[in-house]
Every structure is written in structure tokens, then in C-alpha cells.
Amino acid sequence: MRAHPYSIFTHSVGANAAGHSLLAKIRAIARAGFDGIELFQDDLDAFAASDEFRQIQERGDAIVSTPSLSSSPFFSGLTPPDSPMNLDRRCSSSSSVSTSSSSANGTPYCAANGIRSRDKYVAVAGLDDDLLVRNDKGDLVAGLDGLPMTYNAWGPCTATAYRQELAAASYIASYCDSLNLQVYSLQPLRDFEGWASPQDQLLALRRARSRFEVMRRLGADLLLICSNNQHAPATVGDVEKIGRDLAQLGQFAEHFGPVYSFYHANCSGSIERRARPIRIGYEALSWGAHVDIWSRAWQAVQHADRDNVGLILDSFNTLAREYADPCTRTGITDQHADPHAAVLQSVNKLSMVPAEKIFFLQIGDARRMPEPLKPSPNADEPRPARMIWSRGNRLFPCEYDRGAFLPTRDFVQAAVLRAGYQGPWSVEVFNSSLADEAEGVPVEHAMRARAGLDRLVEEVYA
Numbered sequence: 001m002r003a004h005p006y007s008i009f010t011h012s013v014g015a016n017a018a019g020h021s022l023l024a025k026i027r028a029i030a031r032a033g034f035d036g037i038e039l040f041q042d043d044l045d046a047f048a049a050s051d052e053f054r055q056i057q058e059r060g061d062a063i064v065s066t067p068s069l070s071s072s073p074f075f076s077g078l079t080p081p082d083s084p085m086n087l088d089r090r091c092s093s094s095s096s097v098s099t100s101s102s103s104a105n106g107t108p109y110c111a112a113n114g115i116r117s118r119d120k121y122v123a124v125a126g127l128d129d130d131l132l133v134r135n136d137k138g139d140l141v142a143g144l145d146g147l148p149m150t151y152n153a154w155g156p157c158t159a160t161a162y163r164q165e166l167a168a169a170s171y172i173a174s175y176c177d178s179l180n181l182q183v184y185s186l187q188p189l190r191d192f193e194g195w196a197s198p199q200d201q202l203l204a205l206r207r208a209r210s211r212f213e214v215m216r217r218l219g220a221d222l223l224l225i226c227s228n229n230q231h232a233p234a235t236v237g238d239v240e241k242i243g244r245d246l247a248q249l250g251q252f253a254e255h256f257g258p259v260y261s262f263y264h265a266n267c268s269g270s271i272e273r274r275a276r277p278i279r280i281g282y283e284a285l286s287w288g289a290h291v292d293i294w295s296r297a298w299q300a301v302q303h304a305d306r307d308n309v310g311l312i313l314d315s316f317n318t319l320a321r322e323y324a325d326p327c328t329r330t331g332i333t334d335q336h337a338d339p340h341a342a343v344l345q346s347v348n349k350l351s352m353v354p355a356e357k358i359f360f361l362q363i364g365d366a367r368r369m370p371e372p373l374k375p376s377p378n379a380d381e382p383r384p385a386r387m388i389w390s391r392g393n394r395l396f397p398c399e400y401d402r403g404a405f406l407p408t409r410d411f412v413q414a415a416v417l418r419a420g421y422q423g424p425w426s427v428e429v430f431n432s433s434l435a436d437e438a439e440g441v442p443v444e445h446a447m448r449a450r451a452g453l454d455r456l457v458e459e460v461y462a
Contacts, residue, residue, distance in 0.1 A: 004416075005035035006453055007184050007426035009362070012396075013445040015434040016046040020442055023052070026175060028442035032450040036182035036262075038362075038426055039172065039218065041153050041189070048161075048168035062171045127255045131206055151210040153189060155203065162210070169217035177271045182262040184424055185281070185360060186215050187224030193245040193282075193300075194228050194235040194290060201245060208249050212256045212278060219261045221276040222359060223253075224312055227288030227297065229384075237290030243303025246282055250306040253278035281359040283312035286320035287384035294318050295346065298353060310359035313350070313415050314428065316366060316394055319406040322346050324366070326389035327375050331368035331405065340407060347414040355420035362428040363412060363456065365395045367403030392432040396445075396452035398459065409459045416460060425453060 013028050014020030022043045047053055056062050133141040133149035133156045140148040143158035150162050189208055195201040211223050228235050258275040284297035291297050301311050323343040325333040336342040373385040395404045415421045427449045
């Protein structure tokens with residue numbers, strides 16, 4: 001039995017845009033001997049809208065593996081009024097009348113808790129604020145399906161699209177159960193925190209809260225939030241404000257109630273589940289607008305000051321910012337006389353982070369760019385240079401023969417041996433090879449990922 005479960009981000013074995021279905025990728029991951037997955041939100045979206053899933057539904061094979069919330073008094077008691085499970089009840093009763101609107105001066109107001117925001121950056125919403133879309137007058141907005149619109153990870157959406165996503169999540173949960181795979185997390189939720197406008201922050205909050213029911217269907221207790229990529233003046237970099245945003249989401253997660261996660265498979269083949277509270281994990285993207293290093297993300301988590309808000313550590317994003325630079329000839333930053341010593345000094349400070357506040361560890365290496373990128377964003381290229389590099393050049397751990405050059409082992413040693421992280425080791429890779437449409441791509445990449453983790457374990461504990 002491994003000391004650390006093996007996990008992998010579903011995109012790491014094939015791109016849905018290249019025709020690699022989520023089910024094929026999950027099968028490849030199970031075949032390679034992984035213990036669980038991080039479900040890519042984009043993969044779930046693509047599967048929910050796919051002909052493959054429609055055919056599964058038409059055959060009647062879309063089995064819901066999680067308990068029926070509406071049939072159990074215990075579960076119903078944990079389902080708040082804003083849950084999609086109550087969508088029909090809310091829309092057909094007088095309780096569907098708006099309880100929140102904007103005041104005449106534009107300050108957010110919530111009748112549910114009867115307070116106005118004194119902080120121009122705070123999005124005010126009561127814990128029982130629903131997730132239905134309303135116009136400026138507070139009237140429900142109907143979608144093309146004729147039903148009141150709700151929210152998903154991206155913003156307002158039709159109730160039909162959201163229900164299809166929930167059905168897909170339930171099916172993925174049962175599919176993973178059949179392969180003894182745990183769904184560790186749903187990720188990423190993009191551009192959540194730090195919005196300067198209260199209205200923008202409220203929209204982000206509703207997008208995030210829409211994930212809770214999806215997570216309950218998946219049996220995933222961790223929502224991964226990557227740092228906001230939108231720059232000022234739309235967003236602010238005040239870590240106290242960012243911490244408050246994360247804390248508010250953590251409060252909503254607690255109010256929503258637990259999810260029932262995969263615990264282990266019994267000898268009979270049945271799945272035992274355990275109730276776990278939803279956790280909010282915050283990760284620093286190496287190209288984040290305001291939070292681009294792990295220590296700043298940790299500051300925000302500290303300001304959140306909630307048990308269910310913690311830190312996500314990502315070896316690539318940390319090393320891509322603090323050690324590497326795709327705009328230099330060497331691929332290594334020229335900001336330090338000794339870049340390796342500088343990054344070691346940074347990651348060794350992980351020992352000051354309590355192990356229980358590190359919610360997840362993501363691992364990936366990278367190859368250098370053939371030619372240095374021009375610094376961006378600029379007038380000709382809106383994407384940050386590190387984002388461009390990241391999207392096509394990450395590698396699995398220890399793939400030195402393919403050009404891996406980041407000090408990944410040092411980072412993982414700091415997280416595991418010094419900070420004491422004890423959870424899954426999860427591989428997250430984006431590479432141009434994932435766009436290859438060949439049928440064998442998922443199996444090939446899953447096996448490479450497994451081999452890389454095996455070798456990394458040997459190096460870390462050597």
C-alpha cells in the first residue's frame with residue numbers, strides 16, 4: 001500500500017477537444033493504477049454536452065450513485081434553500097419572489113440578513129440567498145427552455161443545462177465507483193476572488209456556490225480555486241480582501257452541508273462512503289494578477305481564518321514563477337544570482353505551514369521553450385508568457401529524457417518531509433501531446449504519469 005494515494009487531473013491524459021472522452025480517460029487512469037482523479041471542470045462540461053452521454057441517458061444507463069437527497073429527511077435537512085434540489089419548489093411557490101436586489105445607490109442589499117455593505121469591496125449575500133437569475137427589478141429571468149435561469153461555473157445558464165451537468169456528475173461518480181477511483185476534487189474555479197465591484201464579486205460567489213451540488217453528486221469534497229487572472233482596476237490585490245472572499249465562500253460551504261465521499265470498496269464490491277465537509281482550496285497561479293506565489297496565497301488563507309479554507313500547492317506554478325522564466329535563453333529566471341538557492345529558501349519556508357492547512361499537492365515538471373517568449377501580456381499578445389508556456393510544455397515528474405528541468409523533487413520534499421503533507425500526490429500536466437487525436441493517447445499518458453510518480457517517490461525518500 002502506498003504511503004500517499006496517487007491522483008491525476010483528468011486533462012493530463014488527453015484533451016477533450018481532441019476527441020478523448022472523459023470515460024476513456026478515466027478508464028486509462030484506472031488501468032494505470034491511480035487511486036483517484038481531479039475532475040477538470042471543462043471535461044465535465046464537455047461530457048455533459050456530448051452525444052456519448054445523451055446516448056447513455058437514452059439507454060437508461062445514467063445511474064445516480066449518490067443518495068437521493070429528496071427522499072431522505074436527513075439529507076433534506078442539509079439541503080439549503082439555494083440548492084438546485086429545491087429549484088422546482090422555489091419556482092412554483094410564492095417563495096420565488098426576489099429577496100435580494102440592488103439599492104438605488106448601487107450598494108448591494110440582501111433582505112435575508114437585512115444588512116448593507118459598509119465595505120465597497122464586500123459582496124453581501126445571505127446564507128439562504130438563492131441561485132436564480134434576476135433582472136434589475138428583482139424579477140426571475142427565464143432561459144430559452146422557459147425555466148428560471150440559474151448559475152454554473154461560468155455564469156448564468158439555463159436550468160436544463162445545469163440539470164444536465166448534475167446528471168453527468170452523478171454518472172461520473174458511479175463510473176468512478178465501478179473502477180474504485182475516488183473523485184478528490186473539482187477544479188478549477190477561475191477568477192473568483194478580489195473583484196473590486198461588489199456586483200462582480202457577488203456573481204463570482206454565485207458561480208462558486210453552484211459547484212456545491214455538483215460536488216455532492218460527484219462525492220468530491222474539495223473545490224480548487226486558482227488565483228484571479230483579471231487585472232486592476234477590475235480586481236484588487238489586497239490579501240485581506242481576498243481572504244474575506246474565501247472566508248465567505250467557506251461559510252456558504254459549511255451551510256450547504258457535507259458531501260459523501262468514496263472511502264473504500266468492501267470485499268463484496270460495494271462502496272463505503274463517509275460524510276466530509278466541503279473544503280475550499282486556494283492556489284497561486286504563476287501568472288495570477290495579484291497572487292502568483294505560494295506564500296501570498298498562504299497569506300490569503302490565513303486571513304480567511306476558517307478550518308475549511310486551505311492552501312493548494314502546485315509544483316509547476318511555484319517553480320514557474322520563482323525559478324523559471326520562459327522569456328530567458330536558459331528558461332531560468334535572471335532575477336537571482338543563484339536561482340536554485342533562492343527557490344529553496346522559499347519552499348523550505350513551507351515548514352511553517354501547518355500540515356492540515358495544505359489541502360492538496362499537485363505535481364508537474366516542464367521543458368524549456370525552443371526559443372524565448374516575448375514578455376507578455378503586451379499589445380500583440382494578451383496572454384501572459386507563463387500561461388502560454390504552461391499550456392503546451394508541462395511534463396510528468398522525472399521525465400528528464402524529455403527535457404524536464406524544474407527542481408520538482410526539492411519542492412515535493414519541502415511539502416512532504418518538511419511541512420508534513422500526508423494527502424494524495426496528484427499529477428497535473430498540460431502539453432501539446434494531449435491534442436493528438438490517436439486513440440492510445442490516454443493510456444500512454446496515464447502510464448507515463450504513473451511511472452513519473454513512482455520514480456519521484458524514490459527520489460523524494462532516497
